[in-house]
Amino acid sequence: MAILLIAEMREGEVRHATFPAVTAAKQLAELLGTEFDILLLGKGAQAGAERLKDLGAANVLWSEAEAVAEYTAEAHAQAAADLVNExxxxxxxxxxxxxxxxxxxxxxxxxxxxxxxxxxxxxxxxEGIVYLRPMYAGNAIARVVIDTPIHCLTVRETAFDAATPGAGSAAVAEAPVNVDAGGLKAKFVEYQLTKSERPELTEAKVVVSAGRGVKDAEGVKLIEQLADALGAALGASRAVVDEGLLPNDLQVGQTGKIVAPDLYIACGISGAIQHVAGMKDAKVIVAINKDEEAPIFEVADYGLVDDLFKAVPKLIEKVQAARAS
Amino acid sequence: MNFELDDVQTLVRDTARRFAQEEVAPLAAEMDKTATFRMELVKQMGELGFMGVAIPEQYGGGGMDYRCYSIVVEELSAVCASTGVVVSAHSSLCCDPIYRFGTEEQKKKYLVPLASGQMLGCLGLTEPQAGTDAGAVRTTAVLDGDEWVLNGTKIFITNGGQAGVAVVIASTDRSAKHRGLSAFIVPADAPGYKVAKEEHKLGIRASSTAELVFEDCRIPKENLLGQPGEGFKIAMQTLDGGRIGIASQAVGIARGAMEQAIAYAKERQQFGQPIANFQAIQWKLADMATEIDAARLLTWRAAWMKDQGFKNYSREAAMAKLFASDVAMKATREAVQVFGGYGYIDEYPVERYYRDAKITEIYEGTSEVQRMVISRALLRD
Amino acid sequence: MKIMVPVRRVPNPDVKVRLKKDGTGIETEGVNFLVNPFDEYAIEEAVRITEKSGGEVFLVSIGGPENEETLRAGLALGAHRAYLVDLGGECYESSGIADILAAVFKQENPDLVILGKQSVDTDNNQAAQMLAAKLGLAQACFAYKVELQDGKAVVQREIDGGLEVKEVELPAVITADLRLNQPRYASLPAIMKAKKKEVKKVTPADLGAEPKNRARVLGLSEPPPRKAGQKVASVDELVDKLVNEAKVL
Structure with a gap:
């Protein structure tokens, strides 16, 4: 009657999002009065499993079998389904x-x-466990029950603290994977990842985001400078991604990344509903926008009505000075 | 007439609204400031059928009715009155007369590129001495062999500076006064066609208003539109349709201003609460909404009559334009008032709406002329 | 190539929803409903494929009679015909929707199914993947670029940190992300043509589908409001507050 957390690997490393998900698994297991196992699939899973064994799980199961060595939904879902059934x-x-x-x-x-x-x-x-989840761009919190014997869920990493080591030692074992690599209708080809020195958007303590107000590539550069001065991750509104100024995976919002950093600085972002859905759980929100009536000011803890092309350079200077002293 | 939009009309509205918000609105302030219309919008709108909403598809248009035309002009005007009038003047004053009075050849040659947005059209009617009094037109057209030779000056021509073709009303028989007027299709590249001057205006600054001069301007004989002597009739019927366009523009301006005022009133805090909580503001908004709805219904009635093929809807078109332009003036004035000081500076768009509204009381027949048309219909026989 | 594109009717995502007082749903009075924005990317991609190399695009919308408006909007973007699956007042969450879509798939046997990556009302992001699982098809979610080759599709997918390239055998299920294309506006002639296109009205029973809900929303509530913030007059004041008041710098 235990529950299973599927951890995530990429290029041999356990991804950070796994750790808040472990906390969620722990909470859910406690609520159900049971324990939780972790499944880790992919190249490097055996080593990765060692990293996960003292997070409170009963068992950590891993597999580096050929069919699951690289991630495809087809192979991984099949392997997980077999394990769940077994x-x-x-x-x-x-x-x-x-x-x-x-x-x-x-x-x-x-x-x-x-x-x-x-x-x-x-x-x-x-009726058993009630799951809370946002709907309508976070403007509603739904209470949901699942009516099947098995419950499937994804958990929002910003809603749970990252699990830290020290909670006992799990039994680490290889998971039986009998997925036929040749029978799969899908094949992983390659990653084309953006190389960046900045922290990951969903993990960063500080996020600086660019909105339509940045206008062009020059404006984006300015926001990047601010991000770098703060050691922050870079984010973007949908408009900026639509314009092709920044890549899709930097989009903060309902249909992009959900972030909850300690500090979120929105530059030239009007604050459309769908953007706010992605950042309103930040601890402190700063908005810089020349339009005094921009809706972003409704959610901002500190609002500065000013042209970002004037305010941001000044802010960069201040931050650098503060860091230097 | 159905008060509700049907599926097609709803889609037309949604598409026009989205296009207006996504493509036109971001350019509106800049176009106003620089007094230049972005011609790429004409091309884009042409591809969507907006440059000839009520012209059949076979002639490059949208194949819709006048109700849809009114909807499109309203949606465009709600974000940019200049764009509204560019489309309205082009459609009502140039495409429409060619569609209704032109020969098949004329339609193929001129209407297709016009309605599909490959070029812009205008109407040359007003002259220094002949505004409201169309019978006083002094521009002449004389047949010389296989060509008409035009001489004269047309002023305040909407789209004049950017048009590729003009429908020009000229006298072919001065002694017959308005019965001696004829209409012509004059391509802008005809020899002797000159854009003499661009006007600097209070509002609708992005749309071109130009003086056109014809100096021995030669056009082929077959560019006569309709029959000789039909010019006055063509001009008057064209203006009836044009008034539906301007009434729609006025409704759009008023609605755009109201929407801005509503958004601002909900945001703006005074005495610790949004100003929308104050009755002084609430009543302004209520009046705006009521009057805008009334103006739209009058406009749709005139459009409906045109769609139904009523021979005469001059009175209804005049009423729509008279009332809607008045509503546009009031709504924009009150919108500026809701914004207070911010309404008076160009950081916010309402001051532009306020400036844009005034012209709707003037062009395509002043409010006084509309009253004349209406009262004439009331007092007839 | 025959392409199936499911489309969903959603409340205008640019307008904040209002919840019913009893928490059973959202107020729909005076709300403008549109085609789910991501579905427009799906339609656009499908239409471009057929414009380039022939075939047809059919839409499927599941709901009530009002979904015909949604379908007409989709047909005006270039799809060829549509199914309206009328639920007769019933309501299904993603897994039930996937049951019905699977039944449509079995009737039509399309070469490809393209969906929006998520509908912006419930934000579930489930139906496409569930559909692929039920049908035993490969899936390529969050497509950035789709390239069709002989019997397969090479798809660049939007993932955390960049893109992933995946090859899937056809028929496959693909979901559209934001950068896949730029959806067109419906032209007026296209809107007119859409009026005449076939919308086949069916019930789940007609399709042989037995949809069921596997999850249930008990109720909705408002999220806790954020406390009101303050305006600062200058960059200096901002930095001062961030350092001394909020203590985040």
Whole structure:
């Protein structure tokens, strides 16, 4: 009756989003009065499993089998489904990363299970576990129950603290994977990752985001300078991504990344509903916009009505001076 | 007439609204400031059928009715009145007369490129001595062999500076006064066609208003539009349709201003609360909304009559334009008032709406002329 | 190539939804409903494929009679015909929707299914992947670029940190992300043509589908509001507050 967390690897490394997801798994397991296992698939999983063994899981299962060495939803969902059926897990969860969002609904489809996306909390109700999740760009919190014997869910990493080592030692074992690599209809070809010195958007303590107000590549450069002065991650509004000024995976919002840094600085962002959905859980929000009536000021803790082309250079200077002293 | 939009009309509105918000609105302030219309919008709108909404598809248009035309002009004008009038003057004053009075050859040669947005059109009617009094037109056209030779000056010509073709009203028989007027299709590249001057205006600054001079301007004989002597009739019927366009523009301006005022009133805090909580503001908004709806209904009625093929809807078109232009003036004035000091500076667009609104009381027949048309219909026989 | 594109009717995402007082849903009075924005990218991609190399695009919308408006909007973007699956007042979450879509797929046997990556009302991002699983098809979610080759598609996918390239055998299920293309505006003649295109009205039973809900929303509530912030007059004041008041610098 245990539950299973599917951890995430890329290019041999356990991805950070796994750690808040472990916390979610722990909370859910406690609520259900059971324990949780972790499944780690892909190249380097054996070594990765060692990293995950003292996070509170009962078992850490890993596989580097050929069919699952690289991530495809097809192979990983099949391998996970086989394991769930074999071990009788009653709930399966993963972080709501692009991988989790790709994988988990497929797994739910294979298991004929109900699924909850982007869970931010759990509680016990009359009909079992009630999952809390945002809907309508975060303007509603839905209470959802799942009616199938197996529950599938992705969890929003910003809603859970990252799990830290020290909670006992799990049994580490190789997972049985019998997926036929030749029978798969999909094939991983390659990653084309953006190389960046900046921290990852979803992990950063400080995020600086560029909106339509930055106008062009020059404006983007200015925002990048501010991000670098602060050691921050760079984000963008949908308009900026639409314009092709910054890549898609930097988009903060309902349909992009959900972030919750200690400090979020929105530069030239009007504050459309769908953008706010991605950043309103930041601890401190700063908005710099020349339009005094921009809706971003409704959610900002500190609003500066000013032309970003004047304010941001000054801010960079101040930050650099403060860092130097 | 149905008060609700049907599926097609709803789609037309949604498409026009989205195009207006995504493509036109970001350019509006800049076009106003520089007093230059971005011609790429004409091309884009042509591809969507906006440059000839009520012209059949076979002639490059959108193949819709006048109700849809009114909807498109309103949506464009709600974000940029200049764009609204560029489309309206082009469609009502140039495409429409060619469609209704032109020969098949004329339609193929001129209407297709016009309605599909490959070029812009205008109407040359007003002259220094002949504004409202169309019978006083002094521009002449004389047949010389296989060509008409035009001489004269047309002023305040909307789209004049950027048009590729003009429908020009000229006298072919001065002694017959308005019965001696004829209409011509004059390409801008005809010899003797000159854009003499661009006007600097209070509002609708992005749209071109030019003086056109014809000096021994020669056009082929077959460019006569309709029959000789039909010029006055063509001009008057054209203006009836044009008034639906301007009424729609006025409704759009008023609605755009109201929407800005509503958004601002909800945001702007005074005495610790949004000013929308104050009755003084609420009543302004209520009046605006009521009057805008009334103006739109009058406009749609005139459009409906045109769609139904009513021979005469001059009175209804005049009423729509008279009322809607008045509503545009009031709504923009009140919108500026809601914004207070911010309404008076160009950081916010309402001051542009306020400037743009005034022309709707003047062009395509002043409000006084509309009253004349209406009262004439009331007092007839 | 025959391409299936499911489309969803959603409340205008640019307008903040209002919840019903009893938390059973959202207020729909006076709300403008549109085609789910991501579905427009899906339609555009499908239409471009058929414009380039022939074939047809059919849409599927699941809901009530009002979905015909949604379908007409999609048909005006260049799709050729449509299914309206009328639920007769029933309501299904993603897995039930996937049950119905799978039934349509079995009737039509398209070469490709393209969907929007998520609908912007429920934000589930589930139906496409579930559909692929039910049908045993490969999936390529969050497409940035789709290249069709002989019997397969090479898809660049938007993932955290960049792109991933994946090859899928056809028929496959693809979901569209933001940068896949720039959806066109419906032209007026296209809107007119859309009026005459076939919209086949069916029920789940007609399709042989037995949809079921595997999850249920018990209720909706407002998220806790953010406390009001303050305006600062200058960069100096901003930095001062961030350092001394908020203590985040």
């Amino acid at each position: 071990k009788g897990y009653t709930a399966v969860l993963a972080a709501a990363t692009t991988t989790g969002k790709d994988l988990m609904p497929r797994l739910a489809g294979l298991l004929d299970a109900g699924m909850v996306s982007d869970a931010i909390g759990f509680e016990k109700g009359d």
